[in-house]
Amino acid sequence: MERLARSPGLFALMLLAVLGEWLWRRRFARLGYDGRGALASLAVGLGHAVVGVLSASVLGGLFVALAWVAPVHWSMRDGRVWLVAFLAVELAYYLVHRASHTMRWMWATHAVHHTPEQMTLLSAIRLGWTHLLSLGWLGYLPLVLVGFDPRMVFALLAFNLHYQFFLHTEAVGRLGPLEWVFNTPAHHRVHHGSNAAYLDCNYGGVLIVFDRLFGTLRTERADDPVRYGLARPLGTFNPLRLVFRPWRQLIMDMRATGSVGGALKIALGRP
Known part of the structure; x- marks a missing residue:
């Protein structure tokens, strides 16, 4: 959201x-609109934008420092580098998202991000504030x-996330052959x-190809409507x-184990 201020x-x-x-x-679909949920998403999204300024400062400095010790540096003026970087960022996003x-x-x-019980565009901005902590x-x-x-x-991560804003909707149906390559609203509805x-599928950002490659793709079923x-x-x-x-529940469960090993098992285990 902080980037949107520079992108009118x-x-x-x-x-x-x-x-x-x-x-x-x-007016048309007669699905209703969850006003309280929308306001909650706006409030959480605003908090995420504020915290995001700090996160960007910390991570930006860390990434720049790391670039100094990188053995090679690829030119930003080469279109081929952008293409390879796009695929690399998509793969990294898939893996991080799956780990999440x-x-x-x-x-x-x-x-x-998964707390909204109605799939609307505003649910896209309901994002956590603790990305630095979750690593x-x-x-x-x-x-x-x-x-x-x-x-x-x-830049590629920003493009990835802005693209996904438009996936959080029930207003767009299936998109035919595009769904073989790209993440679409239909794919992302299933993810939510x-x-x-x-549960635990369709982790892609812009692309859905890594879900196809790694067997995590699932599609909407008429006999099992998505419950968000x-x-x-x-x-x-x-x-x-x-x-x-969620953090409070996690910490309580970790403390209840009574041991460091048990706490680690909870923290690193499945939700």
Whole structure:
């Protein structure tokens, strides 16, 4: 969100999309619109933007320092480097995203994004505030070490996340052959499902090819409509509780084990 302030055109497009989706849900699809959930997403998204300034400062400095010791440096003026970097960032995002669903320490941050119980564009900005703590950024350090400029990595990650904003909707159906290569609203709706058949799948960002390669792709089923939200709902619209309750639950479970080994097993185990 902090980048949107410097991208008025993109911000305007997102705002128009949100208003259009609201009209579609209320007047045409008759699906209703969760106003309280939307306000919660806005509040969490605003907090994420504020915390993101600190995170960007810390990680930006770390990535630049790491680039100094990288043995090679690939030119940002070469289109081929951008293409390879795009695929590398997509793979890194897939792996980090998958780890965020399979390691509870990382899930404590990512779970915030899965709390909306209605799939709307505003749910895309309901993002956790504790990315520095959950350490998912470690998955992108190898990209700098192999020679990609940190500015390139951050730019491609920003493109990845802005692209995904438009995936959080029920207003767009299946997109035919595009779904063989690209992540689409249909793919991402399944990712947000709490149904047993839809858990832990469709981790891609812009592309869906790595889900196909690694066997984590699942598609919407007419006989099993997607049910959004957490498998165990938090039952709150309070932004602070949405952000910190998963951490509170994790720490309580870690302390209950009574040992360092048991605590580590909980933190590194599945959610």
